Amino acid sequence: MDQDKQTQEAGEQRLGVYVCHCGINIARTVDVAKVAAMASELPGVVVAKTYEYMCSDPGQNLIKADIKEHGLTGVVVAACSPRMHEPTFRAAVAEVGMNPYLFEMANIREQCSWIHEDRDDATAKATDLVRAAVARASRLVTLAEREIEVTPEALVIGGGIAGIQASLDIAEAGYKVHLVEREPSIGGHMAQLDKTFPTLDCSACILTPKMVDVARHPNIDLLAYSEIEEITGYVGNFHVKVRRKATSVDRHLCTSCGDCVEKCPSKVPSEFNEGAGTRKSIYTPFPQAVPSEPVIDRETCLYFTQNGKCGVCAKICTVNAIDYSLEDEFVEFDVGTVVVATGYDEFDPNLKPELGYAAYENVITGLEMERLCSASGPTEGAIVVGGKEPKDVVFIQCVGSRDETVGNPYCSRVCCMYTAKQAHLIREKLPKTNITIFYMDIRAFGKGFEEFYDRVRKESVIYRRGSVSEIYKQGDRLVVRGEDTLIGEPMEIEADLVVLATGLTPRDETSDIVKLLKLSRSSDGFLMEAHPKLRPVDTAVEGVFLAGCCQGPKDIPDAVAQAKGAASSAIGPMARGTVMAEALTAVIDEDLCSGCRICVSVCPYGALSYDEEDDVSKVNEALCKGCGTCAAACPSGTITMSHFTSDQLLAQVVALIGGSDG
Numbered sequence: 001m002d003q004d005k006q007t008q009e010a011g012e013q014r015l016g017v018y019v020c021h022c023g024i025n026i027a028r029t030v031d032v033a034k035v036a037a038m039a040s041e042l043p044g045v046v047v048a049k050t051y052e053y054m055c056s057d058p059g060q061n062l063i064k065a066d067i068k069e070h071g072l073t074g075v076v077v078a079a080c081s082p083r084m085h086e087p088t089f090r091a092a093v094a095e096v097g098m099n100p101y102l103f104e105m106a107n108i109r110e111q112c113s114w115i116h117e118d119r120d121d122a123t124a125k126a127t128d129l130v131r132a133a134v135a136r137a138s139r140l141v142t143l144a145e146r147e148i149e150v151t152p153e154a155l156v157i158g159g160g161i162a163g164i165q166a167s168l169d170i171a172e173a174g175y176k177v178h179l180v181e182r183e184p185s186i187g188g189h190m191a192q193l194d195k196t197f198p199t200l201d202c203s204a205c206i207l208t209p210k211m212v213d214v215a216r217h218p219n220i221d222l223l224a225y226s227e228i229e230e231i232t233g234y235v236g237n238f239h240v241k242v243r244r245k246a247t248s249v250d251r252h253l254c255t256s257c258g259d260c261v262e263k264c265p266s267k268v269p270s271e272f273n274e275g276a277g278t279r280k281s282i283y284t285p286f287p288q289a290v291p292s293e294p295v296i297d298r299e300t301c302l303y304f305t306q307n308g309k310c311g312v313c314a315k316i317c318t319v320n321a322i323d324y325s326l327e328d329e330f331v332e333f334d335v336g337t338v339v340v341a342t343g344y345d346e347f348d349p350n351l352k353p354e355l356g357y358a359a360y361e362n363v364i365t366g367l368e369m370e371r372l373c374s375a376s377g378p379t380e381g382a383i384v385v386g387g388k389e390p391k392d393v394v395f396i397q398c399v400g401s402r403d404e405t406v407g408n409p410y411c412s413r414v415c416c417m418y419t420a421k422q423a424h425l426i427r428e429k430l431p432k433t434n435i436t437i438f439y440m441d442i443r444a445f446g447k448g449f450e451e452f453y454d455r456v457r458k459e460s461v462i463y464r465r466g467s468v469s470e471i472y473k474q475g476d477r478l479v480v481r482g483e484d485t486l487i488g489e490p491m492e493i494e495a496d497l498v499v500l501a502t503g504l505t506p507r508d509e510t511s512d513i514v515k516l517l518k519l520s521r522s523s524d525g526f527l528m529e530a531h532p533k534l535r536p537v538d539t540a541v542e543g544v545f546l547a548g549c550c551q552g553p554k555d556i557p558d559a560v561a562q563a564k565g566a567a568s569s570a571i572g573p574m575a576r577g578t579v580m581a582e583a584l585t586a587v588i589d590e591d592l593c594s595g596c597r598i599c600v601s602v603c604p605y606g607a608l609s610y611d612e613e614d615d616v617s618k619v620n621e622a623l624c625k626g627c628g629t630c631a632a633a634c635p636s637g638t639i640t641m642s643h644f645t646s647d648q649l650l651a652q653v654v655a656l657i658g659g660s661d662g
């Protein structure tokens with residue numbers, strides 16, 4: 001109480017320090033009472049306490065009561081990572097009138113108790129961390145958050161099932177959605193699937209009504225055959241520029257009669273059928289495509305490649321919808337929030353040449369098998385390869401998944417089940433065919449998955465635990481060579497058809513999306529969520545959310561669930577109408593700035609610009625995320641970060657190394 005009085009009289013800092021036990025997470029390794037006792041002796045500290053769970057309501061109430069009783073000017077909580085609970089405590093202190101930027105956190109859990117075993121050493125380190133936090137807290141200043149208005153429209157990038165679901169949910173909530181899909185139709189990979197595990201619903205039958213809903217919804221502006229050129233801005237106010245690729249078909253005139261497609265003389269391999277079968281140069285990717293108007297593929301169209309020689313589609317079109325002179329159009333609009341739903345690529349089996357994908361036409365991928373099974377596929381659903389029904393079919397699981405040799409240590413989560421599904425579909429069509437599945441282990445974790453796997457095993461499908469080293473040809477048959485890993489013996493088995501259960505990989509163009517939106521990727525290359533457990537649909541960029549396989553491999557129910565989560569997160573700021581922007585930004589001392597523009601070139605958010613008139617760099621506070629890149633790069637030390645000033649950081653470092661911060 002003496003110290004309390006002294007600081008009050010001197011008009012100095014009046015800090016409260018709160019050391020959390022976090023159950024036994026911290027208290028088992030750190031002597032929290034000792035840390036609090038040390039803290040109570042530090043200059044400016046008027047109260048220091050410990051509590052079981054500081055983040056709990058009683059814990060927060062303790063802090064709030066002390067702020068009022070002791071007239072605290074700052075609060076330090078020694079607990080977990082600020083990423084976890086800084087917002088909780090900032091909100092708590094703000095509730096009783098303290099500026100939230102006068103709150104400081106010392107991480108004595110992740111950075112101390114969880115990584116040390118010796119109690120004395122851990123307590124000493126926790127003590128140092130708290131001392132450093134108090135030193136910084138005593139130099140914190142009040143900062144004001146800014147309120148930003150939110151444009152009540154959203155952008156969804158990618159029209160697979162995840163993007164479709166997110167768009168429908170946002171549109172149903174009453175907000176306008178711009179859905180940008182780069183292919184001529186929405187639908188994504190789900191449109192290519194035949195049946196879907198484990199319920200065996202026809203994929204097209206459950207997807208098509210949703211695609212039609214998208215096309216009809218008054219709140220959805222569908223921009224198919226389009227790509228994002230540029231996104232600038234920040235949460236609430238993103239400005240988007242989209243390139244609508246020239247389709248050479250006037251969509252306002254076209255009736256989607258299909259005559260032009262039928263008469264087009266140019267045939268090319270069909271991407272939708274994974275290269276099996278052909279499409280025309282003027283085409284819709286599949287019969288239920290949305291939008292239904294065809295597009296001309298200028299790379300292969302004879303009119304474009306042979307100086308206007310063809311022109312059949314224009315001649316046949318009764319409504320004069322073919323217009324070879326159409327150019328790419330640019331559309332610009334503002335949105336408040338963004339959902340990224342750009343999906344996945346199938347693993348490229350050529351990266352495992354020993355499996356013979358490039359060499360043998362009867363070695364195919366999972367998606368090719370889907371098209372082979374499908375009634376709308378190249379064989380109209382007949383399982384035939386090289387004109388014959390296969391007698392022996394072998395599936396090889398985990399191709400490109402759980403495989404360090406190709407840099408993909410992760411599980412693709414769908415291959416075990418889609419293999420079981422495809423085995424079942426073959427069994428239905430070819431009851432006498434031998435079906436063998438080589439697997440590492442079976443992952444049947446979802447609802448109804450184990451039951452489906454059991455059902456398929458009972459259909460005389462042989463599951464063999466094995467690792468395949470090579471596929472080669474003997475006569476007109478394939479030989480799958482490897483090891484039976486249950487009995488530890490080499491094995492060879494003949495096949496007429498080998499299906500590689502290819503895994504899911506990040507899209508090749510993920511880096512473009514990363515650059516456009518300043519997102520991060522996790523070590524597997526997929527887009528990174530803000531927190532793997534607690535913020536699985538958020539990204540580090542406020543107002544940008546993830547849905548579906550762009551964030552990691554997942555099946556349709558999980559993609560839909562995540563899309564619904566992303567949609568509700570995207571709706572939140574639009575429904576509130578405003579968002580609060582972090583007060584932490586870069587601050588430029590214009591008297592010292594030499595106008596070298598290094599900061600402008602390094603800023604990842606485009607928040608800095610060069611002002612020619614004043615010959616200095618300037619900060620757009622709305623864009624600035626307070627990352628500090630510019631401050632670190634500035635050669636003249638002109639840029640400081642509010643809330644992380646040199647004075648504050650130096651005081652922290654000096655206190656940490658036990659010196660005097662004089």
Ligand SMILES: Cc1cc2nc3c(=O)[nH]c(=O)nc-3n(C[C@H](O)[C@H](O)[C@H](O)COP(=O)(O)OP(=O)(O)OC[C@H]3O[C@@H](n4cnc5c(N)ncnc54)[C@H](O)[C@@H]3O)c2cc1C
Pocket residue numbers: 157158159160161162163180181182183186187188189190193195196197198226227228341342343344345346366367370414418421502503507509513547548549550554555556557559
């Ligand atoms: C062989 C195989 C069989 C499967 N079978 C099943 C099954 O039976 N049941 C099941 O639940 N799951 C199954 N899956 C998984 C299923 O395919 C996915 O869960 C689902 O397709 C994920 O949807 P998505 O919208 O996240 O991604 P995608 O389907 O990949 O859709 C992404 C969309 O975004 C578009 N896009 C990409 N980049 C851009 C860009 N930059 N700009 C604009 N648009 C862009 C793409 O063109 C595409 O339309 C299977 C997967 C495979 C490989």
